[in-house]
Amino acid sequence: MADDRPIPPAVQGAEAEALEALWELGEASVRSVMEVLDQTAVAPRAYTTYMTVLSRLHGKGLLTKRRQDKTDIYRPAYTREEYADLRAQAEVAAIVDAFGDVALGHFARQMAQLDPERRSALERLARED
Numbered sequence: 001m002a003d004d005r006p007i008p009p010a011v012q013g014a015e016a017e018a019l020e021a022l023w024e025l026g027e028a029s030v031r032s033v034m035e036v037l038d039q040t041a042v043a044p045r046a047y048t049t050y051m052t053v054l055s056r057l058h059g060k061g062l063l064t065k066r067r068q069d070k071t072d073i074y075r076p077a078y079t080r081e082e083y084a085d086l087r088a089q090a091e092v093a094a095i096v097d098a099f100g101d102v103a104l105g106h107f108a109r110q111m112a113q114l115d116p117e118r119r120s121a122l123e124r125l126a127r128e129d
Helices: 013-025 030-038 047-059 080-113 116-128
Strands: 063-068 071-076
Touching (some): 013 030, 013 047, 013 071, 030 047, 030 071, 047 063, 080 116
Antiparallel strands (some): 063 071
16 A cells, blocks of 8 residues: 555554544544543543643644634544554665665565465565555
């Protein structure tokens, strides 16, 4: 799946949790994200923490934001699939840049260990780009 948009930055921790919540919700306010994430959190976070996290994700280009009355509504700028595809592209490129043929050799060995049906599907996928 080729995409001309910039490669999104990697996220982890609270940012990754918030992005996952928004992929599930579609779009949401800070309070809605907080309510979803606090249901499974070991320790609840403050509203201002979620506000900061969503603001940072917006600043990184991972969320869009619109104003509804006095509330900011956030929506993912990338689908989960687009994000995964673009991040994988960046990670593989970084590994190949850093390790060259050694990395490619490891990728080739991993491919050789796959069952033939899955290997064929991945080879078709690689030709699509």
